[in-house]
Amino acid sequence: MGGKVKEQLNCDILICGAGLAGLSLAYRALKKGIWQRERIIIVDPIVKRENDKTWSFWQKTSGDFDDLIYKSWPRLLVFSNSGEEIPLNTGSYCYHSIRSVDFYEHVLAYLTSLENVQFLNERIVTLTSDHDCCRADTEYHTIKSVFAFNSIYKKPKLTNTAQYFLQHFKGVVIESSEVTMNKDVAYLMDYRTSQEHGTTFFYTLPLGSGKLFVEYTLFSKSLLDQVSYDQAISTYIKDILKLKKYKITHTEFGIIPMTDHQFERKHGNIINIGTIGGDTRGATGYTFTNVQKTISRILSSWKASEKPLPIKEGINAKQRMYDAILLNVLDDERYKGHELFCDLFRNAPADYIFKFLDAESSLSEDLRIILSLKPLPFVKALVKVAYSKLMQ
Numbered sequence: 001m002g003g004k005v006k007e008q009l010n011c012d013i014l015i016c017g018a019g020l021a022g023l024s025l026a027y028r029a030l031k032k033g034i035w036q037r038e039r040i041i042i043v044d045p046i047v048k049r050e051n052d053k054t055w056s057f058w059q060k061t062s063g064d065f066d067d068l069i070y071k072s073w074p075r076l077l078v079f080s081n082s083g084e085e086i087p088l089n090t091g092s093y094c095y096h097s098i099r100s101v102d103f104y105e106h107v108l109a110y111l112t113s114l115e116n117v118q119f120l121n122e123r124i125v126t127l128t129s130d131h132d133c134c135r136a137d138t139e140y141h142t143i144k145s146v147f148a149f150n151s152i153y154k155k156p157k158l159t160n161t162a163q164y165f166l167q168h169f170k171g172v173v174i175e176s177s178e179v180t181m182n183k184d185v186a187y188l189m190d191y192r193t194s195q196e197h198g199t200t201f202f203y204t205l206p207l208g209s210g211k212l213f214v215e216y217t218l219f220s221k222s223l224l225d226q227v228s229y230d231q232a233i234s235t236y237i238k239d240i241l242k243l244k245k246y247k248i249t250h251t252e253f254g255i256i257p258m259t260d261h262q263f264e265r266k267h268g269n270i271i272n273i274g275t276i277g278g279d280t281r282g283a284t285g286y287t288f289t290n291v292q293k294t295i296s297r298i299l300s301s302w303k304a305s306e307k308p309l310p311i312k313e314g315i316n317a318k319q320r321m322y323d324a325i326l327l328n329v330l331d332d333e334r335y336k337g338h339e340l341f342c343d344l345f346r347n348a349p350a351d352y353i354f355k356f357l358d359a360e361s362s363l364s365e366d367l368r369i370i371l372s373l374k375p376l377p378f379v380k381a382l383v384k385v386a387y388s389k390l391m392q
């Protein structure tokens with residue numbers, strides 16, 4: 001009795017989740033003159049005002065968010081667990097970072113100025129698609145739309161053989177007058193830390209003016225307690241970076257799934273984008289570039305047919321197979337993650353590796369990468385992956 005009557009809203013395009021994927025899609029579509037007549041509703045319970053993430057990615061051409069790049073590094077290094085310095089041959093790629101706060105501010109300033117875009121700061125409880133209509137329910141509204149783009153992440157139901165690693169990390173920005181690191185060189189993977197919890201490395205980016213971004217990253221199946229991240233960061237700063245006095249000015253914590261689970265791209269008129277749509281590369285957790293590529297495909301399709309589909313997948317069956325094999329090798333632990341990634345960067349040119357991770361490499365380039373690694377663990381993992389696929 002007396003149940004609250006929800007207000008019904010109707011739109012053409014419903015965007016569920018205003019994070020990287022949802023906002024990139026809306027921004028890029030409208031900037032390109034697509035969806036000017038459509039009514040768009042964007043739903044997210046959180047009003048993004050803080051720098052909750054720093055998105056880094058390699059790139060050799062230009063991108064839609066280049067104006068937002070906070071810092072770039074033309075040179076990259078990897079350090080092995082024993083301290084060997086491995087310079088990366090990045091060819092024409094450059095490594096960039098975008099702070100999420102700059103992205104949110106820029107994108108939201110544009111989108112909130114448009115009359116056909118409405119923001120709802122509410123949590124979507126259910127999202128369904130029936131024939132040509134999608135329906136989302138929040139506590140206060142029922143929203144009906146023709147298409148819905150969903151980036152709300154839920155851990156999927158996994159098969160018995162699926163791998164599900166967590167890439168978990170704590171990152172800090174520190175300021176110190178003792179910083180001597182070359183501002184043009186970033187440490188992509190610095191394994192000079194204990195490997196007792198799985199594949200563990202520091203990711204260290206000089207930001208200039210005595211500032212460093214230092215991130216403690218692990219690939220494993222369970223999280224650590226918060227104190228352990230802090231202790232590892234403090235030890236690394238003191239023992240490896242040799243900084244005695246420093247001040248932490250920013251902290252971020254994150255978890256990215258690294259899995260060979262095949263995410264569903266489409267369900268009726270709901271199109272999944274971002275991590276839930278399979279845009280996170282299983283072997284690395286990198287997502288930014290894949291999200292932008294997926295959006296490019298969605299927008300090309302819309303221009304051609306006024307429909308966001310079909311989407312040719314960037315991370316296709318071949319790449320998913322490679323990721324599944326790599327995750328099985330990591331799981332087996334006979335080829336330790338730190339040795340594997342150092343062998344990879346020592347023996348294969350980094351520009352080939354970036355091309356491979358961007359799903360743009362040819363079979364012969366893939367082979368060069370595969371041959372840079374110890375073969376036996378990969379053959380065993382290949383047999384395991386092939387067997388599990390047969391059993392599905």
Ligand SMILES: Cc1cc2nc3c(=O)[nH]c(=O)nc-3n(C[C@H](O)[C@H](O)[C@H](O)COP(=O)(O)OP(=O)(O)OC[C@H]3O[C@@H](n4cnc5c(N)ncnc54)[C@H](O)[C@@H]3O)c2cc1C
Nearest residue numbers: 017018019020021044055056123124254274275286287288
């Ligand atoms: C701290 C951190 C750092 C990262 N750094 C990098 C990096 O350097 N490079 C890289 O390539 N990738 C990185 N990633 C991975 C990936 O790029 C990000 O996770 C990225 O934000 C994924 O985009 P998304 O749109 O799928 O998810 P999100 O950006 O998380 O957006 C999802 C949105 O959905 C909203 N939401 C959740 N539940 C609901 C609900 N019920 N109703 C409505 N809205 C809801 C959330 O509030 C959020 O805004 C990082 C991830 C994290 C967590």
